Amino acid sequence: MDKIDRRKFLKRAFVLGAGTLFMSQGCTGKQQDSRITDQESARNNADSEEKQPAGDAYLGVAKGSGPGITSDPSGITRKAIDAIGGISRFVKRGDDVIIKPNICTDYYSYEYAATTNPFVVGTIVSLCLEAGAKRVRVMDSTMRGSGSSEKAYKISGIKDAVEKAGGIMEIMSPMKFREARIPEGSVIKSWPVYRDILEADVVINVPIPKDHPATELTVGCKNLMGVILNQGKFHDSVLSRRIADLASLVRPALTVVDAVRILIHNGPTGGSLSDVKITNTVIASHDMIAADSYATSLFSLTGNDILHIKHAGEMGLGLTDLSRVSIKEITV
């Protein structure tokens, strides 16, 4: 009796499994399409001022007072996010959240401003969990891929801070990148992108503004290059346009720029404390382009001075003209 039951079960399981397998193989192309459109519709990002809730600032900027590191990075991070309506505006109960800091190298600790401040990242993890997020993962693809990520996570101090806050450090597996269509792309129409970044409920971009040899500056848009495959091949004579195209596909719900320290020379990998400027600032916005533009002012530039930010602005991905938006500046 028992034996027959098991056999029956196995038979059904086999038929069901084979069916699913067949279906999934048979309509791979179609399915991929539907997945991409799903992601497009799932973007909970406000592109323009209309979607801005009344009363909250478009751009929240919190600064620590005085020279040197006097204030705590966690405090100004909370203040900046509160200024634009608090984390609950972006993270809902049960959301699957991915935080994307900049952990590009394993050369130096965070004091050298080559990687995002661990306390800023840790604070955002805590905020997301407080808002009821189901899971908060933190990830970035380090220069040589998954092989060096473990060390980079550790040396940057981010692993420690994230795990203390209850988040998960995920090493980006090379097997999880998928060719994604970029419908609005002006120079690239598709590129392999990390699957989970496209599938997550909320993506929070936490860049650190740094000097960069190819794009002059790297902030939020450029930070998105950490979620794609073949970063080397991405570089060409229209790199700036490509970065803007990428920003049209991957649209973080929230961008928190960690400008506690910024790297003004020898970026983006740095290595000398004399190249680090302490600015004690955290910038938060739903508009990555506006946040980037504000960050350029720390280098005495404007968003339009940086080609890829300018292109992204022209594509309607965000605002580079900060005179048109409400900025709430808080000094702690």
Place this chain on the structure above:
Amino acid sequence: MISKDQETVFPGMDKWKILKKSRAVVQWISLFLFIFLLAYFPRFELFMRLNPFTGLSASIAGRSALIYFLPALFVLAATFLFGRIWCGWICPLGTVLDSAGFRKKKKPGRSRITWETSTPVKKHDRGLRKIKYLLLVIVLVCALFGNLSLIILDPVTIMTRTFTVSILPAVNHIVTEIERYLYNFDFLHGALDALDSLIRGTILPFNRSYFYQNIVVLLVFLGIILLNLGAHRFWCRYLCPLGGLLAFISRFSLFKRQVVPACTQCASCSHACPMDAIRADKQYKSEQEECTLCLDCFTQCPENSLAFSARREKDPVKGVRLSRKNFLVGIGAAALGTGFLKGDIGGIKPDVVLIRPPGVTDEVNFLSQCIRCGQCMKVCPTSGLQPCLLESGISGFWTPRLTPRAGPCDYTCHLCGQVCPTRAIPELTLSIKQQTRLGKAVVDTKRCLEWAEGADCLICREFCPLPVKAVERRERIEIDEQGKIKIVHGPFVIAERCIGCGICENLCPVEGDAAIRVMRKDI
């Protein structure tokens, strides 16, 4: 009378059976410990340290007694007591060869026969057994001349190299490729993600390693196993120089296998002996040098007429020995060989892209210290250290070189110097290593994306780990075919700053050879 006999016989037989079983257990534990240590704790490489042959050769060639090999004294002491116990009980390669038997299965009612008496191997058995001694003499005399090229024949280095370069990476590749295939099915994603996070960083490393000559190294290893077709443990009987050294010492070992008068000359033991060390023509006494203490003869003996004892024998069996002539031939071959190798220009003018591991300064010294074990390649986190082919001539075969295209010298790593058994790669502190020059990066402006195509790239500068970047963007005026003046830009290496770590060469997005390459520093 008979029953009394049986009473005394059977408990005795049991003792040998238990010992024989424990030998198998010890062998397998030893093999797995070897693989386990190599895969997960490469810095605690016990087996390399236990090896008196590499210890001796490296000490001779490097002109210094190496404390690293102190544990090898245990093996020497054990050999002085019991003979080739290393070969039969501990040697990881020996275990592999024992398990890859190719021996005829024992048929019921018949004793085990190791091979047909007419095979050419059997015919030349006596002469072949000399080879291991000859190789030992050649390696040691070469070491005297400062050459260690033939140390690649040491069994522990063979095992270390094969597992580092070939087998362990292959395990990772196979698992990863299966995972990659299964990732095509969306409904498996959850399970695969869970599996992946479980095994990566624990059982398997996060990154996959790739090695030049991984197939060559594997084929050599398989070749050694296939030699078993000629005779069981062909390698150990005839070729292994470590076996040769231990066999030589076994002549003087304290405890020997001895045949007691109860022997009925039934020949069970000589049929059972996998090494054919038992001489039917000498009252079934054994050649101590060829015995690996496997105890097969003890368990097969129906009369219980064998013993291990320190008692002096009246008429011991003399095993195969090198004649004086053979010995001189060995010395001559070594001298001639090293002489000819001195004429190899590769040894004086190494390939321009031959970059040695950090801290190695003198190529000649390096070649006489490196034992080609591959430990540095195992620990290198980027698998940038690769086995040489002929970049430093024949004598540099399978020595490590940094190939930045495969993997750069990790700025925050100094492991290779810590694991090198002979200090051929010096042990450097991290801050010293970060200032140690391995070579110098050179830009190929004809292929560089910036110089040749006007792209915005400069990845070479982007990832330069130095506090003051060794790569800067420069501009240059060029006149094109129409006579128009244009300004081109691209990376420029400031030679005094560059340490030659090769991250620029590794990450350069140009297809094939990078447009920025690390070259030897003295050029």
